Amino acid sequence: xxxxxxxxxxxxxxxxxxxxxxxxxxGKTTTVVGPSGVGKSVLLKLIMGIMxxxxxxIFIGGDNITKARSEASKNKIRQQLGVLFQSxxxxxxxxxxxxxxxxxxERAGLSSSKAHGKVLAIAESLSLxxxxxxxxxxxxxxxxxxxxxxxxxxxxxxxLLVDEPNTGLDPLDGQEVYxxxxxxxxxxxxxxxxxxxxxxxxxxxxxxxxxxxxxxIIAEGTPAEMxxxxxxxxxxFLNGRTDGPIKIQ
Ligand SMILES: Nc1ncnc2c1ncn2[C@@H]1O[C@H](COP(=O)(O)OP(=O)(O)OP(=O)(O)O)[C@@H](O)[C@H]1O
Ligand SMILES: [Mg+2]
Numbered sequence: 206x207x208x209x210x211x212x213x214x215x216x217x218x219x220x221x222x223x224x225x226x227x228x229x230x231x232g233k234t235t236t237v238v239g240p241s242g243v244g245k246s247v248l249l250k251l252i253m254g255i256m257x258x259x260x261x262x263i264f265i266g267g268d269n270i271t272k273a274r275s276e277a278s279k280n281k282i283r284q285q286l287g288v289l290f291q292s293x294x295x296x297x298x299x300x301x302x303x304x305x306x307x308x309x310x311e312r313a314g315l316s317s318s319k320a321h322g323k324v325l326a327i328a329e330s331l332s333l334x335x336x337x338x339x340x341x342x343x344x345x346x347x348x349x350x351x352x353x354x355x356x357x358x359x360x361x362x363x364x365l366l367v368d369e370p371n372t373g374l375d376p377l378d379g380q381e382v383y384x385x386x387x388x389x390x391x392x393x394x395x396x397x398x399x400x401x402x403x404x405x406x407x408x409x410x411x412x413x414x415x416x417x418x419x420x421x422i423i424a425e426g427t428p429a430e431m432x433x434x435x436x437x438x439x440x441x442f443l444n445g446r447t448d449g450p451i452k453i454q
Contacts, residue, residue, distance in 0.1 A: 206265075207229035207264065207266075208228055208264040209227045209229075209251075210226055210262045210264070211261040212224070212225045212226070212251060212260070212261030212262075212263065213259045214258050214259055215259060221244040221420060222248065222420050223419070225422055229364075230396070231396050233396065233413055234386075234390065234397030235397065235411065235413040236398075236408070236410070236411035237401075237415050238402060238404060238415070238416050239402065239417035239418055241402060243419075244420065245402075245417060246368055249366060249368055251271075252265070252286075253270075253283065253366065254271075265285055266282075266363060268282045270283075285364055286363075286366055287360065287362035287364070287395070288366045288367075289357045289366070290368060291372050295341040295353060295356075296341075297342060298340075300339065301333065301337050301338070301352050302328075304352055305324050305328060305352060305355045305359055306321075306324045306359075307356060308359055308360050309323060309359060309360065312360060324337075328355060330392065333348070333352060346373075346378055347378050350378075350381070354386075358389060361393070363395060364398060365396070365398070366398050366400075368400045369402070370401065371383075371403055379403070379406065380406075383410050386399070390410075404442070405428070412427065414427070414430075414431045423436065424436050437449055438450045
């Protein structure tokens with residue numbers, strides 16, 4: 206569904222991605238893990254076409270986003286992607302109804318009347334009906350995450366991208382987000398790509414895991430295979446140890 210092929214990205218003299226290749230299989234959720242600063246968010250931005258790689262190519266459903274020149278052609282490819290940002294990134298000045306509706310008006314170009322039924326339907330699926338007239342600051346963080354999910358899924362994307370689902374959440378709210386991702390996956394059946402350093406919790410939403418370190422994917426497999434890995438860097442990261450091949454900054 207997404208194919209990342211030998212991608213390189215540097216900022217000045219800092220090499221961040223040094224030949225990253227990964228295949229995101231359709232219908233499954235892949236989690237990219239790794240310590241802070243290894244380039245996980247950069248990889249996500251490259252996939253979304255917000256940033257361009259120095260070399261290498263990225264295909265989304267067969268379309269090469271690294272070769273797309275105009276914003277219009279990038280946007281066409283981006284229609285396959287829904288994005289759930291860290292802290293949900295809602296618009297504070299819009300009601301929850303307007304936040305959920307936003308991509309339909311702005312990206313899919315629907316009229317308000319056509320969008321109305323879709324907003325009500327997804328709000329119903331995610332139990333957001335009672336909150337539609339509220340503003341984001343009036344509801345809990347768990348509900349805000351559900352609104353973010355509704356906004357990401359309302360255009361029925363093939364792929365859901367999630368960057369750090371749980372940053373800033375306490376463990377209970379965090380668990381709610383994982384349950385939400387799994388429930389939505391069952392209902393909408395998307396391909397998932399989740400970026401996280403929350404281990405092993407994130408494994409509950411992952412069918413595949415890839416670990417980035419030193420600009421490369423150093424290990425890849427099912428959660429069980431990662432846990433059983435004998436790679437010292439994988440074990441150090443999984444167990445949160447300070448001693449080992451990963452340098453703690
Ligand atoms: N636009 C940019 N300009 C310069 N450097 C950047 C830019 N974006 C990212 N970087 C650098 O690239 C490196 C990787 O950043 P990135 O945000 O991808 O890390 P990450 O793996 O997502 O970390 P975290 O787990 O903390 O979110 C960092 O050293 C960061 O400072
Ligand atoms: Mg990040």
